[in-house]
Amino acid sequence: MSGGERGHTPVLLDAVVHWLRVRPEDVVVDATIGLGGHSAALGSRLGAGGTLIGLDRDPAALRKAEGAVRALGCRVMLRQADFGECGAVLAETGVGRANVILADLGVNSEQLDDAARGFSFQADGPLDMRLDPGSQTQASDLVNRLSEKALGDLIYENAQEPASRKIARRICEARRSGRIMTTAHLARLVCEAVGVDPSSRRSRIHPATRTFQALRIAVNDEMGALDRFLDAAPDLLDAGGRIGVISFHSGEDRRVKRDFLRRRGEGVYRIATRKPVVADESERDANPRSRSAKLRVAVREPAGEAWRATEVEGDERRGEADDES
Numbered sequence: 001m002s003g004g005e006r007g008h009t010p011v012l013l014d015a016v017v018h019w020l021r022v023r024p025e026d027v028v029v030d031a032t033i034g035l036g037g038h039s040a041a042l043g044s045r046l047g048a049g050g051t052l053i054g055l056d057r058d059p060a061a062l063r064k065a066e067g068a069v070r071a072l073g074c075r076v077m078l079r080q081a082d083f084g085e086c087g088a089v090l091a092e093t094g095v096g097r098a099n100v101i102l103a104d105l106g107v108n109s110e111q112l113d114d115a116a117r118g119f120s121f122q123a124d125g126p127l128d129m130r131l132d133p134g135s136q137t138q139a140s141d142l143v144n145r146l147s148e149k150a151l152g153d154l155i156y157e158n159a160q161e162p163a164s165r166k167i168a169r170r171i172c173e174a175r176r177s178g179r180i181m182t183t184a185h186l187a188r189l190v191c192e193a194v195g196v197d198p199s200s201r202r203s204r205i206h207p208a209t210r211t212f213q214a215l216r217i218a219v220n221d222e223m224g225a226l227d228r229f230l231d232a233a234p235d236l237l238d239a240g241g242r243i244g245v246i247s248f249h250s251g252e253d254r255r256v257k258r259d260f261l262r263r264r265g266e267g268v269y270r271i272a273t274r275k276p277v278v279a280d281e282s283e284r285d286a287n288p289r290s291r292s293a294k295l296r297v298a299v300r301e302p303a304g305e306a307w308r309a310t311e312v313e314g315d316e317r318r319g320e321a322d323d324e325s
């Protein structure tokens with residue numbers, strides 16, 4: 001995550017550049033442009049005949065990204081859109097099929113750092129969590145309206161939180177004395193539910209981490225968007241084109257892995273990354289968020305003779321092995 005400003009570093013940047021193999025005339029779609037870090041690096045490999053299309057649900061992210069890609073020598077188009085609707089955006093731009101599509105899932109550092117967006121339990125703010133401020137449902141709507149069972153299911157299914165039932169019970173008890181409208185209030189309830197004082201916690205992970213993640217995923221229908229994106233991608237890619245997805249938790253990674261494997265079985269994709277690419281120790285030390293990042297890359301078949309001649313050696317041949325990791 002993160003973009004090209006104030007030392008923010010996009011995750012797995014070298015691997016993204018290596019595996020996506022951008023050529024000067026390519027059409028590159030950055031489906032989650034965020035702060036523009038990956039786009040700036042991929043776009044710097046495009047020439048005047050190349051095109052970069054950047055999408056984000058968050059208009060604030062698009063404004064930041066604009067600064068990061070302004071000086072590129074290629075054609076640049078930025079659109080506020082859900083990547084689940086990537087096909088409609090590509091059709092509207094009239095560029096035809098893409099050679100490279102990247103999705104770096106989740107939230108960017110500016111969204112996390114802005115207490116007013118409500119993504120973080122580290123600073124108090126409204127319980128919002130919408131990536132697109134124009135969308136209807138906020139996290140406070142779910143927290144205050146869902147039944148105890150539905151809330152527990154949501155927290156478990158979206159984040160595999162083992163204490164999901166206890167947390168849902170504590171939230172529903174607290175609701176009897178008033179609505180839960182702030183991140184600090186919710187974080188306190190989660191800590192009470194699991195009996196952990198976050199200031200004296202032994203664990204590296206704050207007790208509210210998974211509950212916040214689960215709510216964010218639900219508010220933004222992140223799994224639905226990912227499914228729609230993965231479904232649309234084969235028709236959006238040119239033969240030999242590459243799709244890369246960076247995921248940050250097992251629910252996302254499982255979806256990407258299963259999609260790529262299924263389509264490999266159908267002759268639609270070749271899997272380029274035999275195992276998911278993860279950050280090395282120096283990146284993990286420098287950027288804690290990279291610790292959970294996994295990059296998977298697939299190549300749209302039929303890849304064509306040119307692709308085979310240049311790439312079947314080395315890591316691509318190993319990519320032919322079963323990707324069961």
Ligand SMILES: C[S@@+](CC[C@H](N)C(=O)[O-])C[C@H]1O[C@@H](n2cnc3c(N)ncnc32)[C@H](O)[C@@H]1O
Nearest residue numbers: 001002003010032034035036037038057082083
């Ligand atoms: C991890 S950040 C991307 C960072 C970016 N790769 C960079 O280098 O700066 C994820 C971005 O995806 C956006 N996003 C999340 N879900 C989305 C969706 N369904 N459609 C479009 N953008 C989405 C978020 O608003 C956020 O800006």
